[in-house]
Amino acid sequence: MLLIHCPYCQEDRPELEFRHAGEAHVARPSAEGDPGPAVAEALYLRTNNRGVVFERWRHVHGCGRFFNAARHSVSDKFLAFYETGAPKPDVGEGGR
Numbered sequence: 012m013l014l015i016h017c018p019y020c021q022e023d024r025p026e027l028e029f030r031h032a033g034e035a036h037v038a039r040p041s042a043e044g045d046p047g048p049a050v051a052e053a054l055y056l057r058t059n060n061r062g063v064v065f066e067r068w069r070h071v072h073g074c075g076r077f078f079n080a081a082r083h084s085v086s087d088k089f090l091a092f093y094e095t096g097a098p099k100p101d102v103g104e105g106g107r
Contacts (some may be wrong), residue, residue: 016092017070018078024070032067034058035079036099061085063102067095 013026034057040049058064064084069077081091081102090102 013087013089015068015080015089017073017076018092018094019074019076020070022073024073028070028072030069030071032069032077035065035067063090065099 014023015026015029016023017029037053037057040046040053061084064082066080066082067077068080069075077095079093079095079097079099080089081093081100082089091100093100
């Protein structure tokens with residue numbers, strides 16, 4: 012079982028308390044011009060990189076808040092946890 016650290020509760024808790032909420036740091040489209048294709052891209056197209064990925068998580072069975080995490084997609088190792096709105100941390104290629 013994975014332990015996930017909630018940056019708000021300041022505790023490591025089992026993964027069963029959390030829900031994955033998609034890719035983090037997704038840019039929202041501007042309202043200018045024809046927003047249709049830009050909205051579709053923002054909602055449905057995601058990167059699927061091998062290596063470090065930045066994700067949103069929600070502590071459903073705890074504080075209920077969203078936060079971001081950096082995770083290596085191959086090893087499934089979490090590299091950093093940080094509050095929503097904070098910039099991406101520099102984690103390099105960690106997790107290998």
